[in-house]
Amino acid sequence: MLSITPAKSVMKIAFLSQALFMLTISAPVRAADNLLIISIDGLRWQEVFRGYDANVLAEPEFEKHQKSILHDLDAKTVEEKRHKLMPFLWRVMAKQGVMIGNRDNQSAMEVSNTWWFSYPGYNEILTGKADERVDSNKPVANPNVTILEWLNQQKNYQNNVAAFGSWDVFPAIINQERSKLPINAGFMPADWSGLTAKAKWLNALQKDIPSPWHNVRLDAFTVGFAQEYIQAKQPKVIYIALGETDDFAHDGDYPAYLRSAHQSDGFIERLWDTLQAMPNYRGNTNLLITVDHGRGNSIETWQHHASPKATRGYLSDLAKHKNGIEGSNQVWMAALGPDIQPAGEVSNNETYGLNQIAATTLILLGQNPDEYAKTNGKPIGKALPILKPKQAHNETIKN
Ligand SMILES: [Zn+2]
Numbered sequence: 001m002l003s004i005t006p007a008k009s010v011m012k013i014a015f016l017s018q019a020l021f022m023l024t025i026s027a028p029v030r031a032a033d034n035l036l037i038i039s040i041d042g043l044r045w046q047e048v049f050r051g052y053d054a055n056v057l058a059e060p061e062f063e064k065h066q067k068s069i070l071h072d073l074d075a076k077t078v079e080e081k082r083h084k085l086m087p088f089l090w091r092v093m094a095k096q097g098v099m100i101g102n103r104d105n106q107s108a109m110e111v112s113n114t115w116w117f118s119y120p121g122y123n124e125i126l127t128g129k130a131d132e133r134v135d136s137n138k139p140v141a142n143p144n145v146t147i148l149e150w151l152n153q154q155k156n157y158q159n160n161v162a163a164f165g166s167w168d169v170f171p172a173i174i175n176q177e178r179s180k181l182p183i184n185a186g187f188m189p190a191d192w193s194g195l196t197a198k199a200k201w202l203n204a205l206q207k208d209i210p211s212p213w214h215n216v217r218l219d220a221f222t223v224g225f226a227q228e229y230i231q232a233k234q235p236k237v238i239y240i241a242l243g244e245t246d247d248f249a250h251d252g253d254y255p256a257y258l259r260s261a262h263q264s265d266g267f268i269e270r271l272w273d274t275l276q277a278m279p280n281y282r283g284n285t286n287l288l289i290t291v292d293h294g295r296g297n298s299i300e301t302w303q304h305h306a307s308p309k310a311t312r313g314y315l316s317d318l319a320k321h322k323n324g325i326e327g328s329n330q331v332w333m334a335a336l337g338p339d340i341q342p343a344g345e346v347s348n349n350e351t352y353g354l355n356q357i358a359a360t361t362l363i364l365l366g367q368n369p370d371e372y373a374k375t376n377g378k379p380i381g382k383a384l385p386i387l388k389p390k391q392a393h394n395e396t397i398k399n
Pocket residue numbers: 041042117118119246292293
């Protein structure tokens with residue numbers, strides 16, 4: 001056995017501290033300056049990881065759509081089927097980034113809130129913790145400071161945060177009145193300075209093309225406005241909340257839900273390509289994708305989502321489902337970028353929480369989640385283990 005003389009151990013300590021010092025000064029404060037977060041309302045992990053559900057599609061009410069859906073989304077293997085539904089996720093994100101939440105592959109993620117519907121889910125994504133007070137989808141101003149609002153108060157991110165949503169409740173979720181963030185959601189037109197011809201055209205089209213819903217616009221407008229804003233203002237932190245998938249599902253329109261999921265994947269690719277074509281963002285942007293809740297896991301319940309508690313109160317029209325809508329607490333996420341491990345599809349028997357997205361976001365931006373928690377009162381969820389190791393050094397440096 002090797003014995004170390006006192007002199008040698010002093011030398012060893014000196015060497016180690018020098019090595020640590022060099023590690024500290026050589027580690028970048030953070031690799032990427034920018035972050036794009038996208039949520040796809042209520043898109044089930046089942047479709048993302050398995051492709052379309054043949055049992056749901058086989059229901060007689062979808063008969064006239066079956067042929068075209070099968071033409072576009074059917075394949076022999078699960079891998080090919082999911083690739084056809086979400087090609088960017090599987091071609092790019094699953095190869096160069098990370099995907100969490102495939103319960104067929106021992107990977108799980110779930111909400112920590114006790115409601116399993118939208119506003120509590122978005123509050124959890126954007127604050128890193130569930131809040132019992134957020135117990136409806138009513139446009140009540142969020143008492144919590146979201147990470148977007150907090151980032152906008154930090155030196156490096158002031159006036160560099162923007163949010164876009166299809167659902168008209170986002171100004172309340174992000175508390176636009178208090179946060180003063182630029183938020184374009186619901187049926188708001190583009191109203192920033194120096195509108196491009198395309199932004200003006202989108203404003204006109206938004207008036208001309210009726211939405212199927214009274215409180216949610218078609219995602220093409222949300223993405224179109226976001227893209228014009230990004231090119232005009234180049235914010236460092238961008239949040240885009242897509243909404244169609246949830247509303248088509250509530251309508252019981254499975255073919256439209258599938259088409260919208262596929263389109264969402266196309267939007268994500270388009271946004272990513274837009275960013276990679278701009279010098280500020282190229283190689284300097286991380287991307288996080290997640291959902292606010294899952295949906296039922298059966299032919300009878302795929303349309304819905306609610307916890308047992310929610311069916312006894314706010315969602316009482318689902319009261320016959322005494323155990324709530326089973327499976328609708330199950331969510332997933334995907335990430336890609338210079339600070340994300342290229343770990344591919346996770347399969348580690350861990351269950352991660354939707355409340356971990358916020359802390360992960362802050363660390364990706366070189367911020368200390370504990371500093372944010374001070375503002376917001378309660379501890380924030382811990383970061384997901386999807387960051388490259390150098391990110392861990394950054395954390396120790398920051399602390
Ligand atoms: Zn939702």
